Amino acid sequence: MRSPEIVLKVVGVCRTTNFLTQLHSLTIRTYDTHLAAKITELYFELLPLQTVRKLFDEIPHPNLYTCNRILQRFCGKNRYEEVSSLFTSMFSFEKVDHFTLLFALKACSALKATNFGKTIHGLGKKYGMIHSNMFLGSGLIDMYSKCGNMDDAFRAFEEYSKPDIVLWTTVVTGYEKNFKPDEALAVFTGMAMAHCISSDPITLVTVVSACTQLLNLKAGKSVHANVFRMGYEGSLSLSNALLNLYAKSGSMFYAGNWFRVMEEKDVISWSCIISCCAHNDATDRAISLFDEMIYKGIEPNSVSVISALQACESCCNLDKGRQIHELAFHKSLEHDKLVSTALIDMYMSCCSPQEAIIVFDRMPSKDPVSWFALLCGCVKNGMANKSIQIFCDMMARDIQPDATVMVKILGACSELGVLQLTSCLHSYVIRGGFISNSFIELQLLTVMQNVVAWMRLSRFLRDQQIKMLLSGAPYSTVCPNKVTFLSILAACSHAGFVEEGIEFFNIMLNEYQLMPESKHYAIIVDLLGRIGELDKAMCLINQMQSRVGVHVWGALLGACRIHQNAEIGEVAARNLLQLDPDHAGYYILLSNVYAVDGKWDDAAELRGSIKERELKKITGQSVFRL
């Protein structure tokens, strides 16, 4: 078995790694190019990618075809670093053709390496490949647009005197993908009118996308008319693009009608209509469409699962959300970053932060958006301490928060009052120079002002100047009233001065004989709750002579959830429901309290009563606000 021809015949039958090793050494010894080509194909089938590259480098003088094939295979596996380094070594041997350049351009697009791309562009010109080859042209335009450089993309396009439909489409797509839908439509119009080039379904998909970005229903409808005129109604992607246009810019009515008459529907069509319903207050319809899709045997993908989860999120349907979570688990979609993030959002919005945290912890790799979802969810659920802990974890892992995250975390700080961290963040914001967009900047400044104001007042409190002033009241000109004490208590709450707050409360009561109102009690209950003194808080509420308001019970319930006290939590929630029976959030909170305690029947019964009343969740409203 020494002749490469014989070996090549055997390769088709025998595919063991052991045999491969023998072939490898034979290839090195014989310098046979056919064998080298064949063996590289085998490497990809049988070996891990790192090994492939190593072994390939040992093959002496592989021919151009073999090199191109290995570039192609690496492109197919999204291993663009390898493509780029292989290209560089090929170039040093002056062995490149237009296939090589095309694969290298793909790598440039993926790696966003414009300069490398420009070098390849220059090479193509130098070798005179550009004008003889349309493929290279679309590759170049595509590379520049994917690097976000539309000026160079258009210049590359202009190098062609007679561009074909693919080149035109690549330019239109470039503008559309770079959020320049006006330019996209302008180029498309020029193509159809001035150059009389008739479009194909693929061009129209991009044109419809541009109309969607512009929310230009009129233009989209005229494209739709053309679709029928040209007989393209059989194109599923085009139908889906139109469906998306109606879903985004028209109404559920248009989208629903078009969806109904579409001859063929795939998972994209279903996801599109589900997402449309979920975002247009038709959450029940979104969920039933999702069920129908599953029933019809359409395999759900991450996008459809995400849309269905968003529907559960906006109608606070925790049970259905859990059910979809289970489905996602069985379809191995749970570890998809986007699905995990949607699950975190769903659990957080359904007031079940514990489950959200479990999902987050299970994620094999976390991306910044999932951290963000977790952080925002904790803030939304009044878990300021946890959100600050998350923020610190993010910093420790070198995950750079953007301005939006900073706004959230500062909000959490000013709500719960964590003085030390706030001043830390203050300097972080200044050092980080968060000036990205003016809207965020304004928001950031507003929160900062609040935080800084609280910090000043807290320092004042800590110096005990106020206490001295108040204690010496008979001799001073200050005559504090209930409102004065309300601000002092609020400052203690924000600063996290639990003991001082209670002390001031007693001064108010005993030295000034001022009758505290519901709002004063709410702060004290919150302060007691933070140190876990739930019984004391409950005692205090029982002693109250004024009406016990929503804030008081809300503060107690929040504390019960954090300290997992079902007994007192139930009392708090029942009272809250009596005061405001239409607030779905209380039902959810209470059912969570039950669930923690293992009272599943009570939890289920409660969820039933939510459905009966068809309550809408009131989003973003904290029961702890003063």
Add this chain to the structure above:
DNA sequence: CTAGGGTTAG
């Protein structure tokens, strides 16, 4: 023997 443009989503 290898090659270009497209739809849903955080």
